[in-house]
Amino acid sequence: MKYHLVILGCQMNQADAERVQAVMAKMGYAATETEEEANVIGIIACSVRQKAIDKVYSKIAKWNKWKNKRNLITFVSGCILPDDHQKFLKLFDLVFDMKELASFPAMLSQYGVTTPVSNFSRLHDEELVEIAAPASVADKLNFAGAKPVSKVAAAPQTWEVEPIYNSNFEAFIPIQNGCNKFCTFCAVPYTRGREVSRSSADIIEEARQLVEKGYKSITLLGQNVNSYGLDKKGEELSFAQLLDALGQMADDSGRDVWIYFTSPHPRDMTRDVIETIAKYRSLAKQIHLPVQSGDDKVLIRMNRKHSMERYREVVGWIRELIPSATLFTDVIVGFTGETEEQFEQTRAAVREFRYNMAYIAMYSPRPGAASFAWQDDVPHAVKKERYAVLTGDLEKVAFEHTRKLKDETVRLLVRGKDKKDGYLSGHTEGKIIVRFPSDDESLIGSFVDVRIESVRPFSAEGELVTREVEA
Numbered sequence: 510m511k512y513h514l515v516i517l518g519c520q521m522n523q524a525d526a527e528r529v530q531a532v533m534a535k536m537g538y539a540a541t542e543t544e545e546e547a548n549v550i551g552i553i554a555c556s557v558r559q560k561a562i563d564k565v566y567s568k569i570a571k572w573n574k575w576k577n578k579r580n581l582i583t584f585v586s587g588c589i590l591p592d593d594h595q596k597f598l599k600l601f602d603l604v605f606d607m608k609e610l611a612s613f614p615a616m617l618s619q620y621g622v623t624t625p626v627s628n629f630s631r632l633h634d635e636e637l638v639e640i641a642a643p644a645s646v647a648d649k650l651n652f653a654g655a656k657p658v659s660k661v662a663a664a665p666q667t668w669e670v671e672p673i674y675n676s677n678f679e680a681f682i683p684i685q686n687g688c689n690k691f692c693t694f695c696a697v698p699y700t701r702g703r704e705v706s707r708s709s710a711d712i713i714e715e716a717r718q719l720v721e722k723g724y725k726s727i728t729l730l731g732q733n734v735n736s737y738g739l740d741k742k743g744e745e746l747s748f749a750q751l752l753d754a755l756g757q758m759a760d761d762s763g764r765d766v767w768i769y770f771t772s773p774h775p776r777d778m779t780r781d782v783i784e785t786i787a788k789y790r791s792l793a794k795q796i797h798l799p800v801q802s803g804d805d806k807v808l809i810r811m812n813r814k815h816s817m818e819r820y821r822e823v824v825g826w827i828r829e830l831i832p833s834a835t836l837f838t839d840v841i842v843g844f845t846g847e848t849e850e851q852f853e854q855t856r857a858a859v860r861e862f863r864y865n866m867a868y869i870a871m872y873s874p875r876p877g878a879a880s881f882a883w884q885d886d887v888p889h890a891v892k893k894e895r896y897a898v899l900t901g902d903l904e905k906v907a908f909e910h911t912r913k914l915k916d917e918t919v920r921l922l923v924r925g926k927d928k929k930d931g932y933l934s935g936h937t938e939g940k941i942i943v944r945f946p947s948d949d950e951s952l953i954g955s956f957v958d959v960r961i962e963s964v965r966p967f968s969a970e971g972e973l974v975t976r977e978v979e980a
């Protein structure tokens with residue numbers, strides 16, 4: 510029996526998918542890249558953007574048509590808004606919360622491996638369209654005031670299932686799930702519920718096993734990694750203590766590994782987290798600190814719960830304690846009500862903090878988020894213009910860093926073939942992308958040293974100097 514899994518969205522969904530794959534493998538299913546030959550097809554959904562939600566509806570419409578000709582079971586899990594959840598119940602054979610993953614085999618076997626054509630597949634296309642239609646304005650308004658998922662704290666989490674890692678050199682470890690922040694542009698607290706921290710003993714053990722197996726890059730995942738442990742105050746480690754334990758374990762192993770985390774929240778970032786990163790060679794000197802906007806009033810409307818003064822303080826610690834660290838961020842331009850002056854403040858923040866990379870998004874209302882009900886009043890053309898201007902600012906500040914890499918020899922984790930023919934590419938500890946000419950695919954997954962010959966704002970190119978010698 511074969512299964513096919515479609516994974517949408519962020520790294521958290523990727524980590525969840527690795528656990529779904531493990532459960533399918535345990536049940537005797539083999540993975541297939543081809544939807545057409547699968548007996549079971551699943552999708553790990555994402556509700557962050559309407560495009561991702563639309564994709565779920567278009568996929569299931571196609572799969573349900575196939576059910577007229579052959580037996581097929583479909584399931585959906587991941588980040589699902591309550592409104593879509595109700596609709597998915599009519600479209601998919603199985604809809605489950607990731608926290609119910611341990612019960613998935615029982616659900617699937619109850620369903621039977623070969624199902625008759627579902628009731629739904631007999632519906633007409635018009636009904637499909639109707640069910641997939643976006644929520645009405647009334648629904649939107651209703652939803653903006655909806656309560657977040659509440660039963661989460663007591664429920665088991667996906668991390669209780671051992672994953673099948675999709676890579677043999679880089680892995681993601683979920684350390685926390687959910688979010689208590691309720692940024693007005695984001696639906697995560699409604700899809701994933703409140704923050705729940707995983708046991709530190711389990712995290713350290715998973716990381717230890719990965720380090721022992723020779724993994725080179727490990728990323729700790731959570732919506733707000735640095736509020737790790739706050740839901741179990743007094744019983745669990747703090748985020749800084751967790752990093753300390755991981756740094757100690759990895760350094761003591763004598764192996765070379767870079768341990769990253771994403772994403773922290775500026776409000777919860779403490780000085781001891783930065784001190785701990787500085788202390789251990791295995792804790793990667795790269796920090797992703799979302800700023801979203803450089804204007805305090807916009808930050809209030811975004812409900813970010815921190816000011817620029819607070820953000821500045823955190824960046825000050827990073828520059829003081831880890832001067833070599835690269836700094837990445839997320840920015841939204843054209844958030845509802847953003848004025849030209851407020852956008853200028855964001856430009857000033859990019860110049861002040863000299864980011865190495867910023868993931869800039871033009872604001873678009875996200876279903877389920879509080880701001881979905883607000884007027885999206887910055888015209889698209891203005892958003893595009895702001896996006897281009899900010900990208901130009903970013904290129905300038907990022908280039909100041911990459912320019913310094915010229916003629917230097919940098920260490921690289923080779924991640925795969927580059928788009929440019931005959932080249933491999935990877936990234937430095939600071940996640941600067943570097944490519945070099947080589948067709949030796951055995952280098953993928955190992956550390957190499959590359960001498961940089963040419964640089965661009967966000968990447969560099971060079972010649973291979975040495976390849977890794979395992980410790």
Ligand code: SF4
Pocket residue numbers: 688689690691692695696697698732733774
């Ligand atoms: S901190 Fe804000 S943006 Fe991040 S997951 Fe929570 S609500 Fe969403």
